[in-house]
Every structure is written in structure tokens, then in C-alpha cells.
Amino acid sequence: MDTPWILILGVSSGFGAAAARAFAAAGYDVAGVHLDRRAGQVLADALAADIRAMGRQALFFNVNAADDERRAETMAALSAALPAGSLRVFLHSLAFGTLKAFVPAATATGNDAKGVTRKQLDMTVDVMGNSLVYWSQDLVAAGLFSDNSRIYAMTSSGSHMAWPGYGPVSAAKAALEAHIRQLAIELAPRGITANSILAGVTPTAALEKIPGAGKLIEKALGRNPNGRLTTPEDVAACLVDLARPGTRWLNGNVLRVDGGEDCSG
Numbered sequence: 001m002d003t004p005w006i007l008i009l010g011v012s013s014g015f016g017a018a019a020a021r022a023f024a025a026a027g028y029d030v031a032g033v034h035l036d037r038r039a040g041q042v043l044a045d046a047l048a049a050d051i052r053a054m055g056r057q058a059l060f061f062n063v064n065a066a067d068d069e070r071r072a073e074t075m076a077a078l079s080a081a082l083p084a085g086s087l088r089v090f091l092h093s094l095a096f097g098t099l100k101a102f103v104p105a106a107t108a109t110g111n112d113a114k115g116v117t118r119k120q121l122d123m124t125v126d127v128m129g130n131s132l133v134y135w136s137q138d139l140v141a142a143g144l145f146s147d148n149s150r151i152y153a154m155t156s157s158g159s160h161m162a163w164p165g166y167g168p169v170s171a172a173k174a175a176l177e178a179h180i181r182q183l184a185i186e187l188a189p190r191g192i193t194a195n196s197i198l199a200g201v202t203p204t205a206a207l208e209k210i211p212g213a214g215k216l217i218e219k220a221l222g223r224n225p226n227g228r229l230t231t232p233e234d235v236a237a238c239l240v241d242l243a244r245p246g247t248r249w250l251n252g253n254v255l256r257v258d259g260g261e262d263c264s265g
């Protein structure tokens, strides 16, 4: 049997990087897309070297996952490198959006006094939500999925709750969860499951950019029954186990992977 592959959008950091390491350790070859300048590229190179040191393949692309031409080029390279039916897991873990009020407070000044623009809102929903659909379409068309594959998309509690300045990303998360439900029913006949993964508050580069992140961390620490925040490795370990063949009946869910943070009072 061919070695299974995972494709990770957002491979160079946070959940994506932890998943790359965990799946490589579990025997997967890793394809990844990321969008980074020099410092991020150094991290991506180090990650690829770690994966190769584990005896696995690492095939990374530093491109905008939401750009149609770059996606077409990347898909051509993936189709050439991956045997048909070898893609067992597709993880959408992109963090790139505008964090801004829709209607700023009357007291706001400078850049904070400007509400989100159409371009910013469209871009955020496109990158963090709609791109899942276009990649899934192409991966199916290329025949890369197997008959027991998994699609995971990283959502957040912003899909159903409001947080100051998080509105555009909230909208993207609501769209992402709707897309996952739709893919779950459309792809079930092909043996592909689709689930949203709702991680707890996790210290990553993306978290630091959320306005008031300190308050989010404080609240999460107060609620998480484990007395600590979620780590990317906590989530990656669950994803590896959820990718086992016996979980194929688990489809179309929003799975909380937060150590019990969300259900704790």
C-alpha cells in the first residue's frame, strides 16, 4: 500500500506545524502550503528538515492558498507527486484576516476609527472560509483522496459568539462550518468525511493578533478544567487518532478539542 499523505493549508506555524510533525511521526508524508516572508520561511524549512529526518517526505509551497493561479500550480505539482488515492487527510488551518470593528466606537481614533471595508471582509471570508471549498473541489477532481479520507477545518468559538474586533473572522468561521457540513453530505458517497475542529484558546502567532487576546487567555485559563491552555500538540494528537479508519462514521460535526474548556462554567 502507498504511504498515506496529509495536505495541510497553513503548515508553517501553530496547529498546522504541530499536525505536520504528529502525522509524520505516525507514518504520513506531508504536503503543505504556507504564506511567509523570510522568518516564516526559515521555520518552514526547519519543519521540512525535521519531517525528512523522520524518513518521511515534505513537499511545501510558500504561496497564497486563496489565489486561484497559485492553487492551480500547486495542484499540478501535488498531482505529479502524490499517487492517486494516497491523500488520507486534508487539514485547513489558515489564519489570515482583518481584525477590525464593523462599526467603530464613537471614541475610536486613527485607524481604529475606520470600520472594516468590503475588500477586507471579502478577503477574510475568502481565505479563512471559502478557500476550503475550492481546494476540496480540486483534490476530488484530481483523484487524490482515498475511499476513507478525512477533511478537517480549524474553526473557533467565534463561529457562534461575538468578540470585539473579531467580526470578519467570526463570519469566516460560520462560513467554514457551513462549508464543512455541505462537504460532509456531498462527499460521504466517496468515503470522505468532513469535520470542523474547534480548538480551545491556544498560544500561537494568530492568537497574539486578536484584539484583547490577554483577556481571552485569562478567561480560558479560568475555565479549562486542566488548568492550562490548549497546545497545538494537544490538537494534533487528536487529529492523528481521528484519522484512523474506524472513525469513518464521524461526519459533519463540530468537534470540540479543548480539554473541556467550552463546557466548563
Ligand SMILES: NC(=O)c1ccc[n+]([C@@H]2O[C@H](COP(=O)([O-])OP(=O)(O)OC[C@H]3O[C@@H](n4cnc5c(N)ncnc54)[C@H](O)[C@@H]3O)[C@@H](O)[C@H]2O)c1
Pocket (backbone or CB within 6 Å): 009, 010, 011, 012, 013, 014, 015, 016, 033, 034, 035, 036, 040, 063, 064, 065, 066, 092, 093, 094, 095, 096, 127, 128, 154, 155, 156, 157, 198, 199, 200, 201, 202, 203, 204, 205, 206, 207
Ligand atoms: N490559536 C487559537 O487560539 C485558535 C483557536 C481556535 C481556532 N484557531 C484557528 O486555527 C487556524 C490556524 O491558526 P494558528 O493559531 O495555528 O495560526 P498561525 O498564525 O500559527 O498559523 C497560520 C498559518 O497559516 C498560513 N497562512 C496564512 N495565510 C495564508 C494564505 N493566504 N495562504 C497560505 N498560507 C497562509 C501561515 O503561513 C501559517 O502557516 C486558524 O483558522 C485559526 O482561526 C486558532
